[in-house]
Each structure stands twice: as C-alpha cells, then as structure tokens.
Amino acid sequence: xxxxxxxxxxxxxxxxxxxxxxxxxxxxxxxxxxxxxxxxxxxxxxxxxxxxxxxxxxxxxxxxxxxxxxxxxxxxxxxxxxxxxxxxxxxxxxxxxxxxxxxxxxxxxxxxxxxxxxxxxxxxxxxxxxxxxxxxxxxxxxxxxxxxxxxxxxxxxxxxxxxxxxxxxxxxxxxxxxxxxxxxxxxxxxxxxxxxxxxxxxxxxxxxxxxxxxxxxxxxxxxxxxxxxx
Amino acid sequence: xxxxxxxxxxxxxxxxxxxxxxxxxxxxxxxxxxxxxxxxxxxxxxxxxxxxxxxxxxxxxxxxxxxxxxxxxxxxxxxxxxxxxxxxxxxxxxxxxxxxxxxxxxxxxxxxxxxxxxxxxxxxxxxxxxxxxxxxxxxxxxxxxxxxxxxxxxxxxxxxxxxxxxxxxxxxxxxxxxxxxxxxxxxxxxxxxxxxxxxxxxxxxxxxxxxxxxxx
Numbered sequence: 001x002x003x004x005x006x007x008x009x010x011x012x013x014x015x016x017x018x019x020x021x022x023x024x025x026x027x028x029x030x031x032x033x034x035x036x037x038x039x040x041x042x043x044x045x046x047x048x049x050x051x052x053x054x055x056x057x058x059x060x061x062x063x064x065x066x067x068x069x070x071x072x073x074x075x076x077x078x079x080x081x082x083x084x085x086x087x088x089x090x091x092x093x094x095x096x097x098x099x100x101x102x103x104x105x106x107x108x109x110x111x112x113x114x115x116x117x118x119x120x121x122x123x124x125x126x127x128x129x130x131x132x133x134x135x136x137x138x139x140x141x142x143x144x145x146x147x148x149x150x151x152x153x154x155x156x157x158x159x160x161x162x163x164x165x166x167x168x169x170x171x172x173x174x175x176x177x178x179x180x181x182x183x184x185x186x187x188x189x190x191x192x193x194x195x196x197x198x199x200x201x202x203x204x205x206x207x208x209x210x211x212x213x214x215x216x217x218x219x220x221x222x223x224x225x226x227x228x229x230x
Numbered sequence: 231x232x233x234x235x236x237x238x239x240x241x242x243x244x245x246x247x248x249x250x251x252x253x254x255x256x257x258x259x260x261x262x263x264x265x266x267x268x269x270x271x272x273x274x275x276x277x278x279x280x281x282x283x284x285x286x287x288x289x290x291x292x293x294x295x296x297x298x299x300x301x302x303x304x305x306x307x308x309x310x311x312x313x314x315x316x317x318x319x320x321x322x323x324x325x326x327x328x329x330x331x332x333x334x335x336x337x338x339x340x341x342x343x344x345x346x347x348x349x350x351x352x353x354x355x356x357x358x359x360x361x362x363x364x365x366x367x368x369x370x371x372x373x374x375x376x377x378x379x380x381x382x383x384x385x386x387x388x389x390x391x392x393x394x395x396x397x398x399x400x401x402x403x404x405x406x407x408x409x410x411x412x413x414x415x416x417x418x419x420x421x422x423x424x425x426x427x428x429x430x431x432x433x434x435x436x437x438x439x440x441x442x443x444x445x446x
Contacts (some may be wrong), residue, residue: 013412016424017319018293021326024428027284028330095331096348097341165328167348224442 031164034095038088041156048152049187052145056191071126074119075205076189079182082112082208086179090157093172094164109179113208120205123197132198142188142203143210150177150184150211158219162226173219174212181211270295275338282329293322299339300346307350313357321349323431390440398433401426 031037089105092098157176166172185207192204274292281289297318304317324345332341391399397419404415404426416426 013423013427014297014315014319014322015294016422017322017427018290018297018424020422020424020428021293021322022286022290025281025284025286025289028282030282030334031331033333033335095333096328096344097332097336099340099344163330165324165331165345167344224439 031095031160034088034091034098034101037091037160038084041087041091041153041160042084044156045149045153045183048149049183049190052149052187053190056145056187058190059193071119071121071123072200074122075116075200076119076186078112078115078117078119079205079208080112080186081115082109083179083182083186085109085112086175086182086208087153087157090172090175090179091160093168093175094157094161094166096165096167106175109175112182116205120197120201123200132196138194138199139203142185142192142199143207145188145191146181146184146204146207147211147214148184149187150180150182150207151215152180153183154180154211154215154219155222158223159226161223166223169220169223170216173216173223177211177215177219178208180215181207184211271337271339275334278329278332278338279334282332282334293325296325296342297322300342303343303346304350307347308353310357313353317349317353318346319427320353320431321346323428324349386441387437390437393440394433394436397429398436401429402433402437405430 085105085108089102089109092101092105154176157180158173161169161172161176185204188207189204192199194200194203274295277285277288277292281292300321301314301318304314304321308314308317321342325342328345332338391402394402400419401415404410404418405412408415410418412423412427416423419426421429
C-alpha cells in the first residue's frame with residue numbers, strides 16, 4: 001500500500017491546517033444514497049413523461065409498435081437501458097469513490113446502445129417498415145419532444161451534482177445529456193404515429209447524440225453556476 | 231488497538247457508540263491479532279461519521295491519521311517531493327469541503343483515495359500547463375507586474391479580486407501576486423499558515439466561479 005512508504009515530511013503547516021479545519025467544523029447533512037437519487041430522477045422523468053403523453057396523446061397502435069416488431073423493442077429497450085444506466089453514471093460521477101459504479105453503469109449504457117443499434121439494423125435488414133415517410137420537420141418535432149422531456153432529469157442530475165463534488169464536470173454533463181435525451185425519446189416514440197425507418201432513426205434513435213450536442217453546454221453552464229466543481 | 235469512537239466526544243450518537251463497542255468486542259473475539267489495517271479503516275469511518283455530526287475532536291484525529299495515507303497516495307502520482315505536502319494539504323481542504331459527499335455506510339478509504347487522486351491529477355495538469363507556458367515565453371517577453379492589469383484577462387481578474395472578501399483577497403494577493411511563501415504570507419497577514427491556506431483555497435474557488443461567470 002502506498003501509505004506504508006510515507007515518511008513524516010511535514011513542517012508543521014499541515015497540522016496547522018488540520019487544527020484550523022477542525023476549529024471551523026460544522027455538522028453537515030450527508031448526501032442521500034445514490035439509489036434514492038437515481039430513483040427520484042426516474043420518478044421525475046416518469047411524471048414528465050406521463051404529462052407529455054397526456055398532452056401529445058399516445059399513438060393508437062402503441063402496443064403493436066413496441067411489441068409487434070422485435071427491432072423496435074430492441075431500439076427502445078436499448079435506449080431505455082442506456083438512459084437509466086447513463087443517468088446512474090452521471091449521478092455517480094458527482095461523488096468521490098464511486099468509480100466502480102460509474103464504470104459498471106457506463107458499461108450497461110454501452111450495452112444499451114449496442115442493443116439499440118442492433119434493433120435498428122434488424123429493422124433495416126428485415127425491411128420491416130418502409131424507409132421513407134414524414135420529413136425533416138417530423139424528425140425535428142420528435143427530437144424536440146425528446147429534449148424537452150429529457151431536460152428535466154438532466155437538470156435534476158445537475159442539481160444533485162451541484163451539491164456534490166464533480167471532478168469531471170464535462171464527462172458528467174455529456175453522460176447526463178445523452179441519457180436524458182435517451183429517456184426523452186421513449187416519450188416521443190410513445191406519442192409518434194409515424195412508421196418509417198428513416199424517421200425512427202433520425203427522429204428517435206439519434207436523440208442521445210443530439211442531446212449531447214444541444215444539452216451539454218447549458219447543463220455545464222448550469223452546473224458551473226450552481227455547483228461545486230473540482 | 232485504538233479506542234475507535236468510544237468516548238471520543240459528546241456529539242457521537244448512541245448508534246455510533248454501540249457500533250464501535252460491538253466492533254471492538256467482535257474484533258477481540260473473532261479476529262486474529264494483526265488485522266490493523268481493517269481496524270484502522272473502521273476507526274476512520276467511525277470518526278468521519280462523527281465529524282459529519284460536528285465532532286471536531288474526532289475530525290482532528292481523523293485528518294491527522296489520514297495525512298500519512300494521503301501523502302502516500304499523492305506520492306504515487308506527484309514526483310516532485312516539494313509539491314507533495316502542498317497537494318496533501320489541498321486534499322485535506324477538499325476532504326473538508328466535500329465531507330457531506332461521504333456516505334456513512336460506505337468504506338471511507340476509496341472516497342479519500344479518489345479525492346487524493348483527483349487533487350494529484352489537478353496538480354500534474356497545472357504543473358504541465360505552467361511548464362508549457364514557461365517554455366513558450368522568453369523571460370524578456372514577460373510583462374512587468376505593474377502592467378499585468380492592462381490586459382483584458384487581467385482586468386477581469388482584478389475585478390474578480392475586488393469582489394472577494396478582504397481576508398481571501400489578502401491571502402490570494404500575498405501568495406499569488408506577491409509570490410510569498412505560505413509562512414511569509416501568514417506572518418504578514420497575522421494568522422496561522424493553516425488559516426492562510428484555508429482563506430487562499432476559498433479565494434481560489436471564489437475566483438474560479440467569478441471568472442467562469444464572467445467568461446460565460
């Protein structure tokens with residue numbers, strides 16, 4: 001172990017500092033366990049998602065669209081996994097000593113993305129749905145829904161990280177933005193009536209990448225404004 | 231075997247005392263001699279919990295015992311012996327400001343190790359940046375101190391410095407602008423080196439926030 005190599009090299013300054021820190025010590029409230037934080041953020045997302053679906057209306061063939069085509073289920077199951085795991089990773093990035101959880105969560109998020117990509121490939125190879133349909137405007141609408149819904153858990157992560165001690169704020173907000181948009185796009189899929197592969201990929205499956213491009217900077221600014229970084 | 235948390239201070243609640251006594255009894259009953267590392271980790275964990283409740287005595291003991299461990303972690307990453315103590319003190323300050331992020335039910339050492347590693351990485355990056363900057367600049371090209379406030383970045387820095395509380399501004403000015411050592415600056419400010427270091431650390435954090443806000 002490293003500490004066994006250490007020798008007393010202090011010239012007294014560190015002891016002064018320790019006395020000073022102890023003198024000004026005040027009680028603190030420890031952060032809640034991370035599982036409660038992640039659970040709370042998912043609860044927030046579920047609430048916003050329910051409101052979103054209520055406002056936008058759910059597609060009539062919801063069950064068929066999700067379960068009828070294996071590829072679609074893979075795409076959104078994968079995005080859901082990536083969203084939840086990415087959210088857990090970004091929360092854990094705000095707390096020292098949780099690197100193992102960060103690694104596991106990022107691994108799970110990666111698996112989710114692979115599943116989503118596999119589902120998309122399956123749909124493409126099986127020609128399970130027509131390629132064209134809708135347009136660029138429809139893609140933007142669904143991406144906007146994903147981002148609007150996603151910004152809530154994204155801001156929740158930032159609010160938590162602002163109270164915690166984020167060492168890698170950029171990685172944290174990138175993970176938060178991608179996972180928030182991944183969760184948001186599930187709501188877009190639940191309300192989007194379009195059945196074509198191009199729209200599924202451009203307007204839905206690309207949401208995490210668009211989330212990173214659009215949400216990362218505002219989330220980073222918010223984190224720097226409200227939070228303790230370092 | 232150390233006293234763990236038993237009788238350490240009035241602020242420890244019953245749960246911690248019972249936990250500590252149980253642990254002592256359990257370890258005496260079951261554990262073979264020489265499991266010092268585990269005992270020490272439990273003792274530190276217990277002291278940290280007490281510190282989160284405001285027990286200054288437990289906190290002082292904890293930081294004092296942690297210091298050699300912290301130095302060891304820092305030494306693994308910082309080659310410059312003279313810088314090791316500075317980084318170790320930075321770690322103590324980070325532990326202080328982030329103490330609420332430690333979860334009482336989790337082991338303490340991974341938390342401390344991460345903070346120490348992050349501080350060491352920050353130090354190495356700063357050192358590499360400064361070395362790169364010095365390498366790019368000819369000594370003659372460096373501006374005179376009285377001209378520093380003329381550039382746009384420096385004007386922002388001066389504005390941010392003006393907004394700091396007096397004690398923090400004095401600490402930052404003495405250490406960074408006048409280039410005094412901690413000991414000299416503490417003498418000049420009439421406070422202990424520890425207090426000066428604490429003020430400077432808070433000043434750096436506040437400056438970073440103010441400058442970040444100005445840039446964005």
